[in-house]
Amino acid sequence: MNKIFVIYPGFPHYRVGIIEALINSNHNHYEFLGDKKGYNNVKPYDFKGSADFKDFPAYKIGPFYFNKGLIRYVISHKCDGAILHSPPHYISIIIAALILRIKGKKVYNWTHGILTNHRNLKNKIYFIFYKYFFDGLLLYGNLAKENLINLGFKAERIKVLYNSLNYKEQIKLRGTLTKKERENIRLRLFENPNNDQLVFIGRLTVQKKLGLLIKAIKLLKDENIFVNLLFVGDGDQRKELQSQIDEFKIANQVCFYGASYDETLNYKLISSSECCVAPGEIGLTAMHSLMFGVPVISHNDRNRQMPEFEAILPNVNGSLFEYDDTVDLKEQIKNVLNLNKAKSNLQMQKDCYKIMDEYYNPNYQIKLIDNLFLSENISANFVKKKVSNK
Structure with a gap:
């Protein structure tokens, strides 16, 4: 060997x-x-x-x-x-x-390779670094490969390996949450557990633009559409987000669960939700949610995204909204919730699983x-x- x-x-x-x-x-x-x-x-x-x-x-x-x-x-x-x-x-x-x-x-x-299609000094330096220091590159996504090829990198020196999590354990978990367990989780978390539930799992950092999601919840409320929002994770933006929630008077619709490294617990929290939303750059969050059969929403600006956003297929396993546009985020949340209702739960799960089981x-x-x-x-x-x- x-x-x-x-x-x-x-x-x-x-x-x-x-x-x-x-x-x-x-x-x-x-x-x-x-x-x-x-x-x-x-x-x-x-x-x-x-x-x-x-x-x-x-x-x-x-x-x-x-x-x-x-x-x-x-x-x-x-x-x-x-x-x-x-x-x-x-x-x-x-x-x-x-x-x-x-x-x-x-x-x-x-x-990651080169994540933007800009022909700037930073990308040129990285291009030279990758070209002369290594026999080849192993990348997380296809857009990074496209960016490198457009700068003159040879395609045969690049392999796209995507990313993965604890797939072996996740396969064992998915599909095991019972209807009763799902109801009990939502009952423990929210005052109105019958509302549709959104989830974000990851660190609460400025790059995640979670304030946009809080604003979208408020806009939905203004239309008499009430959804619950579950944050699984912690970070330096928590206090600022809490202040925003208090200002919009939506505290009964938002739950900060805190950080969790327990895969079984994460599965239950994600699977108890209708949709995962990440308004800023999305990475492993997309994989985590799709792996458990829950559709994902993030933004559509490829130059401000992480490679894993490529796994989101609009109108199949989620949606992409216009970058930094809270109104469009609100609309895409409505679209995905309607997509959930139009499909059977089993079909939505299959549509989420498919790309994970093929590549990620x-x-x-x-x-x-x-x-x-x-x-x-x-x-x-x-x-x-x-x-x-x-």
């Missing part, structure tokens, strides 16, 4: 599905190198003392990040290839990538990743380089 380094600043807990798929691969042996404390204040994945995880503590100097001991380890240990996650300012990881390429190993950066799961990802490092592919790449050098 080929030995493949997987090098991250730290491994977030929500990558559990693909991490465990890599650990259990029958084709390659993956070794994980990163900071056990994680990064970006996200709860880290627990490798539980596995010998396949090596801890390299991270530290920061100015805008640059370093992982102590990583470069020494890469120099002194053998591997057959590497996948890493790194922007240009993660210095130790970039140096490690260069060392491995000098050794003749295939190195891929699993990254570890089973899809591991096949592509394993194939990158099959012995015949590595050998073919080596021969190709020798021929081109002649």
Whole structure:
């Protein structure tokens, strides 16, 4: 089996599905190198003392990040290839990538790529970084691939792997919530549990533009359409959102549940809702909701979105509203609630599941990743380089 380094600043807990798929691969042996404390204040994945995880503590100097001991380890240990996650300012990881390429190993950066179609200086710098530092890119979405190709990046050097969560456990959960359980959850959360229920799950940050959602609830109320709103998550915007709720006198329609890392509980809270709404950039929130059969609403500006918004198919499993337009957000909420009523509950669930089961799961990802490092592919790449050098 080929030995493949997987090098991250730290491994977030929500990558559990693909991490465990890599650990259990029958084709390659993956070794994980990163900071056990994680990064970006996200709860880290627990490798539980596995010998396949090596801890390299991270530290920061100015805008640059370093992982102590990583470069020494890469120099002194053998591997057959590497996948890493790194922007240009993660210095130790970039140096490690260069060392491995000098050794003749295939190195891929699993990254967002270029998320906007702007031809600005930042995108040109990232284009050069991606082009010359790596053998190829593994991307979360197709629009990032399109942006890179339009800048001149070769399509054959890009694989779109999408994203995934804890798919194995989510499959076990979905469809198990009974009608009675659903009623009891809504009864505990809201004064008027018969109202249609919207949910947002994720961190309550300014990028999520949750104030737009509060305003939309107020606009709906002005039309005598009463919906409940459940926030699952916490963050620095909570006090500001609460003030807005009090101002609009809709406190009985909004519930702050708080942060939850319990997948069973998250399933029940999401599945007790008619629709998930994320007015700002949407990422894993879209996957979480669609995976449990609940349609999703977010905005339509591709240059201000995360890759996972590509999973939202208007009039099929959700809707996209005009960016920053509260009135259109209100209208799209009405449209999706009507779409729910027009379809059977089973059909809506199937329409949400479909894209998750085809692309946004570890089973899809591991096949592509394993194939990158099959012995015949590595050998073919080596021969190709020798021929081109002649």
